[in-house]
Amino acid sequence: MVKNEKTTGESCGKSNCCGKTLSVATLVLLVPTLILSVMAYLKINSVYKAAVELQFGNEANLSKVSEVMQTPAYQKRVAEGIEQQIAQIKTALSDTSANAATDTATDTDTISETTGDTASDSKALDTAAAYNDKLWDENSTEALQNFGLQGTPGNAVIDVKTGKYKAIGGAYPQSAFEEVIAKLQAGETLTTDDMGQAGTLTKDVLQKILKGAHYYGEEKAGIVVVEYSDILCPFCQRHFNAKTIENIVDASNGKVALVFKNMPIAGLHPTAPLGAKGAECAGQIGGTKAYYDYLTQAFTYKVFNGSNVADIAKKVGLDEAKFAACFTK
Known part of the structure; x- marks a missing residue:
């Protein structure tokens, strides 16, 4: 029996006394x-x-996502993503070294132009505006909040009539995109899986995402693939240079279009914002054709500087003065 005042008459004053009451x-x-x-x-x-x-949207959807995240397929995807990030970091370190070499390059350098490591005929432009452009953060936030996309390349296949979408995170093969597009065109409801989340956008959100966008293909296409990409990301380069989405658009008879959005990740690819800024200026000056012509050239580079971004502008026929004014503001 526990000792307390009722059984022994002793005062219950010790802190470990079970019968002690609070003052x-x-x-x-x-x-x-x-x-x-x-x-x-x-x-x-x-x-x-x-x-x-x-x-x-609600906790039920969160539970569904959590269930998917516990599957072996998703865990495999996470592991692959980690390996991709490691590869990107290694590439970034290599790019940084290459960029340092660029800063000390002389007029006698003979390194291939497409590496971005050599002096050029173009006057070097100030690069501060490219690094400080708010568009990069806006596109990154847009990709994450609306589609759950992190990293590059990130793609969102959207039915513009219904707002239904399927996110595809990573450089998946063309067949994966074709399958998703076919299901959306058939009116099927897609689900979140290891490729990415699925859902429905409101009309207002969809309009905001596509406002002022450069379309590769018909603007009235029923399906639009929004691609968030970093020009210097090796996986993005493989995805873009293989014309993964462009091939689908070209064969769709106007039913599918691509909207490319620049999302440079300077932490991994330090000079990527320069190429992205160049492409955006190309679009502002020369329209959609100039935008995609610039991207096509830029995706062959390994590093950018204030000179080679101007070289690309020359190649696609942009006015030098207009490009310089846009790039530096």
Whole structure:
């Protein structure tokens, strides 16, 4: 039997006494703490619910995504993604070394132009504006919030009539895109899997995503593939240079279009923002054709600098003064 006042007459004053009661002073101190704890919990819970609704719509969708994330296929995809990131970091380190060599290059350098490591006939342009362009963060946020896409290349196959979409994260083969497109055209409901999440965009969100976009293909196409890409990402280069999406667009008789959005990741590819800025300026100056002509040239480079971005502009027929003015603002 536990000793307390009723059984022994001893005062229950030790802190480890099971029968000890709380003093009024203690209660006065504890109650506010408990109230604050409850309030903190409610606040955190409300933030959590808001985040879930923003990203997934509701907790049921979150549960579905969680189930997919536990599958072996998804775990394999994660492992592959880690390997891709490691490869990109190694490439970035190599690019950084190459870029350092560019800074000390002389007029007698004979390195291949497509590496971006040599001096050129073009005057070097100031690159600060390219690194500070807000568009890169806007595109990155757009890809993540609407499609759950992180990293490059990230693609979203969208039925513009219904708003239904399927995200495809990574340089998947052309057949994977063809299969998704066929299902959307057939009116099938797609599901989240190891390739990426599926869902439905509101009309307003879809219009915002496509506003001012450069279309490769017909603007009135029923299916649009939005590609978020980094020109210097080796996986993006493989994806773009193989014309993975362009081949589908060209064979679709106007039913499928591509919208390419620049999402340079400077942390992995330090000079990628320069190529992205060059492409955006090409689009502003020369329209859609100039935009994709610039991209086609840029995707053959391994590093960019203030000179070779201007060289590409010359190759696609852009006015030098207009390009310089756009690139540096």
